[in-house]
Amino acid sequence: MGWKLILSLFFIFFSVIMLIIYWFIPYNLVDFEITPRNSNFSLGAITDMQFYSNMRFPNPEISYKISDDCTLQKKRDMEQGLEIIANRTLLDFYPVINNEEISINCESKNKIEEGLFIAGEGGPTNITKTNNFNVILHGQILLIRDSSCQSPNIAIHELLHVLGFDHSLNKQNIMYNISSCGQTIGEDMIYFINEIYKIPSYPDLLFENASAIMRGKYLDVNLSIRNNGLKNSEETEIEIYANDNLIKSIDFDSLEIGYGRAISLSNIWVSQLNSNNLKFIISSDFSELDKENNIAELKIKE
Ligand SMILES: [Zn+2]
Known part of the structure; x- marks a missing residue:
């Protein structure tokens, strides 16, 4: 009879343990990720964030x-x-x-x-x-x-x-x-x-357009300049060169981010003969995102 009692007690004990496990172990919360947590914006392929x-x-x-x-x-x-x-x-x-x-x-x-x-x-x-x-x-x-x-x-x-x-x-x-x-x-x-x-918070002035017409010794110029940078630009000067000689220098006011300005000049006296090479320079003395785009060159058709 001894071993039967032990077996029954063991069985009761075992059932109680199973009940405790059943009631208290949150078996329905096994939703934890098996893969390591990845909180990146893009799942798989990189997407536009x-x-x-x-x-x-x-x-x-x-x-x-x-x-x-x-x-x-x-x-x-x-x-x-x-x-x-x-x-x-x-x-x-x-x-x-x-x-x-x-x-x-x-x-x-x-x-x-x-x-x-x-x-x-x-x-x-x-x-x-x-x-x-x-x-x-x-x-x-x-x-x-x-x-x-x-x-x-x-x-x-x-x-x-x-x-x-x-x-x-x-x-x-x-x-x-x-x-x-x-x-x-x-x-x-x-x-x-x-x-x-x-990327530093600099302005970036650039020539969007540059055209010129030579009439005898007089030059007409159309320029448009935009600030593509991250800061309003300061005052600067626009210089016009004919065959590498400075022929005109214009004051250029500050320009807000994203803004552009058009400049039209007519009847600029050019003393050199055969001025077939024109150069426009935004001669800023402040830092810019890109200084390479501060030059526009034109060849005048004869
Ligand atoms: Zn939201």
Whole structure:
């Protein structure tokens, strides 16, 4: 009888253990990834991360203003979000009273779209297209829901929209269109930000067009110049050479990012005979992204 009792007791004990395992082990949560977590923006093939190509603010130091009607928590979330991005990239953010590049506003009423609560909204609001960049001159963030995560993921998500990033298809990425705790900023986004802000914030004046007509000893010139850079250009001079002799020098006012200006000059006296080689030079004494495009040369037809 002894061994039967032991066997029964063992069986009861075993059943209890199985029940405990059944009730308390969260067998239905075995949804953990088997593959290592990858929070990169692109899943597989590299996709365009930004709304347009090469979007950036003119400077890596970007000003912001958080509206007074934001709650303390939202204000803190936003400041923490700015700090997290600043710590991981070349970017820096500083508060200003007005003329901010990023305006941050708050809304306490819930917003629902397609059955989902909208956590926030954000994006560039003023973009100037140049040859090389889509320069972001202003962006806006609207914080609606408070973040319930340790990391201020809503503020970071909206800030990355302002920096030009679109939604990611990767659920682990902070730019996935439904936010959840644990989403992180992909390494590819950090790399992209650092690459594009490594380029110095210089202007870039260039000749878009240059044409000339010689009538006897008089020259008519049409020029158009654009600033394709990341900074408003300073005042400079445009010099016109005929057979390497300076024949005219014109003051050229500063030009905003993305702006162009046309110049028409007529009846410039050219003393040399057979001036069949004309050269136009933007003789800037400030740094530019590219100085090679500051020269335009023309051959005058006889
Ligand atoms: Zn979004």
